[in-house]
Amino acid sequence: MLAFAEHDGKHSIGRYARSVLVGDKRFGVIEKSHEFTLVPWRPVFERHAGRYVERLQRGDGISWTLGRGRSGPSIS
Known part of the structure; x- marks a missing residue:
């Protein structure tokens, strides 16, 4: 499955x-x-190649958590 991450709240x-x-x-x-x-x-x-990432897209932008778990570095 191929998905382009473009949807609000994704x-x-x-x-x-x-x-x-x-x-x-x-x-x-x-x-x-x-x-x-x-x-x-x-x-x-x-x-962070090979490590887990988490992404949350909202109307004001995208928040990223890099590395395993929520305590890792994040970028917006």
């Missing part, structure tokens, strides 16, 4: 696998089980 959690180029834009690949989600790429993701 919550995703999975393992950051790598980045990919789609046309001229770079996306991060978040894997969960046999599914993956393409999300807007950020340079900080590369330091």
Whole structure:
């Protein structure tokens, strides 16, 4: 299943696998089980390759939690 993460209130959690180029834009690949989600790429993701990430999208932006658990570093 391929999903572009664009919906308000969308919550995703999975393992950051790598980045990919789609046309001229770079996306991060978040894997969960046999599914993956393409999300807007950020340079900080590369330091967390292979680790779990959590994403929550709201009207005012996207919040990320990087690493396992909620106590890890986060970016907005």
